[in-house]
Amino acid sequence: MVITLELPxxxxxxxxxxxxxxxxxxxxxxxxxxxxxxxxxxxxxxxARQALRSGVPLTPADDLS
Structure with missing residues (x-):
């Protein structure tokens, strides 16, 4: 007997x-x-790239730096 498992x-x-x-x-x-x-x-x-690299969403303070 063979059991087949299909994953989404x-x-x-x-x-x-x-x-x-x-x-x-x-x-x-x-x-x-x-x-x-x-x-x-x-x-x-x-x-946006900086936020993606750091892994955290943007904040208004990011615009000032």
Missing amino acids: IRHTAKEVVPSDPFRVYEARFGALPIWLEDIAPGAARSL
Whole structure:
């Protein structure tokens, strides 16, 4: 007798385009902070990457550093 176990396919964050830090941030932490719209796009992208590297969501103090 052979017993076969089928496991469900687990979807990971690979479905999110890794080159877009905003989409990866939203997938990991939820919505982007509102204040992120008020700063330059390059700086906002850099802050999102920084948050992803450190593993913690952005706070308003991150904009000041």
